[in-house]
Amino acid sequence: MSEYINNQTQRQEALKRVIRQLHEGKSVEEVKGEFAALLRDVGASEIAALEQALIDEGLPETEVKRLCDVHVAVFRESLEARRKPDTIPGHPVYTFLAENGAAGRVLDALQEALQALKAAPDAQRLAQARQRLQEMRQYEKHYLRKENILFPYLEKHGFSGPSAVMWAIHDDIRAGWKALDALLAAGPGDDPASFNARLDEVFVPLSTAIREMFYKEENILFPTALEMLSEEEWLEVRRHEPEIGTCYVEPGSQWPPQMAAAEAAPLPAEARAVTGDLLHLDTGSLTASEINRLLTHLPVDITYVDKEDTVRFFSQTRERIFPRSPAIIGRKVQKCHPPASLHRVQQILDDFRAGRRDEAEFWIQMRGRFIHIRYFAVRDEQGQYQGTLEVTQDITRLRTLEGERRLLDEDR
Numbered sequence: 001m002s003e004y005i006n007n008q009t010q011r012q013e014a015l016k017r018v019i020r021q022l023h024e025g026k027s028v029e030e031v032k033g034e035f036a037a038l039l040r041d042v043g044a045s046e047i048a049a050l051e052q053a054l055i056d057e058g059l060p061e062t063e064v065k066r067l068c069d070v071h072v073a074v075f076r077e078s079l080e081a082r083r084k085p086d087t088i089p090g091h092p093v094y095t096f097l098a099e100n101g102a103a104g105r106v107l108d109a110l111q112e113a114l115q116a117l118k119a120a121p122d123a124q125r126l127a128q129a130r131q132r133l134q135e136m137r138q139y140e141k142h143y144l145r146k147e148n149i150l151f152p153y154l155e156k157h158g159f160s161g162p163s164a165v166m167w168a169i170h171d172d173i174r175a176g177w178k179a180l181d182a183l184l185a186a187g188p189g190d191d192p193a194s195f196n197a198r199l200d201e202v203f204v205p206l207s208t209a210i211r212e213m214f215y216k217e218e219n220i221l222f223p224t225a226l227e228m229l230s231e232e233e234w235l236e237v238r239r240h241e242p243e244i245g246t247c248y249v250e251p252g253s254q255w256p257p258q259m260a261a262a263e264a265a266p267l268p269a270e271a272r273a274v275t276g277d278l279l280h281l282d283t284g285s286l287t288a289s290e291i292n293r294l295l296t297h298l299p300v301d302i303t304y305v306d307k308e309d310t311v312r313f314f315s316q317t318r319e320r321i322f323p324r325s326p327a328i329i330g331r332k333v334q335k336c337h338p339p340a341s342l343h344r345v346q347q348i349l350d351d352f353r354a355g356r357r358d359e360a361e362f363w364i365q366m367r368g369r370f371i372h373i374r375y376f377a378v379r380d381e382q383g384q385y386q387g388t389l390e391v392t393q394d395i396t397r398l399r400t401l402e403g404e405r406r407l408l409d410e411d412r
Contacts, residue, residue, distance in 0.1 A: 089252020
């Protein structure tokens, strides 16, 4: 056994040298030539563990992201020689893979529409390209399920660095969608040559990033997840999927088996509550069931993070502004935000904890809506920091109100 452990340790150290040499500037071919025998049978979970180990040792996630495609290029032959995950309709991985297949076709259609627009720019072709882009952007749900459902379960198994790198790439793709949308909204104007050049500038790296992510998911992320997550965890992932939804495809019904599905089904909130047990609050008493109803009927979304930065609760209102899944409960709040905005979140938490501020607010415009976001420090009677409350509200309609209304509509 000790010999096996030593061999495994030596193997991982050798693989680390492969990655370090890439980051030091050696080419893919140079590295493959030197480590050919070692690279012949590297598996997906081994690559994921390798990147995680390097991040744990101090290699910045941004640096891993920068050379992520190079890492894949080095290990590509080994990955392609291995059998792809064998799943059945209904399993979350099957759904992810089916979405990738559909997204690839949507991306092809978008590329064709852009080529037609470049060849003969007119209003009809411009409208067609914009429609194809909107279809492509439905793929957002795929990324949201990864970030808010799959990644939290992987993090419980120590797999956090590579998922953070993927999230950063998701954000690059989102930025590409946004840039392409703005470009198509402006149209070619009087300078179609410049417009065509700009289209290529935006679309080529965007398309490459999307297709490379297909590859990373199918050859690294999903095989690793299938090895790491238990059957019970996959059942929970499946149960959380409707919180965000799928794109292009409907999940199949062959998995989980009927008995497992019944066992995994959550109890209704009414059954989970302790019937008749009153919780005595500062200004009244309510049952757990009544508290749950009140929170789900709030006209705002709330999320509570405790003093250890752990997500403890979010309100499941009828129409959430930002997606939330029960999978984030127990997750560090830092893992629930895109890497690009993490420094702002951390600054707020640090300021709250140090007593430098008690509130922070932001407002953004999203899909035609005006969203107001506030963070409040939660303190005990002695003023000690106990956590953070996030309150998010769509105030689009509120911003249009003028004058007064003192009567109900039917009283007029």
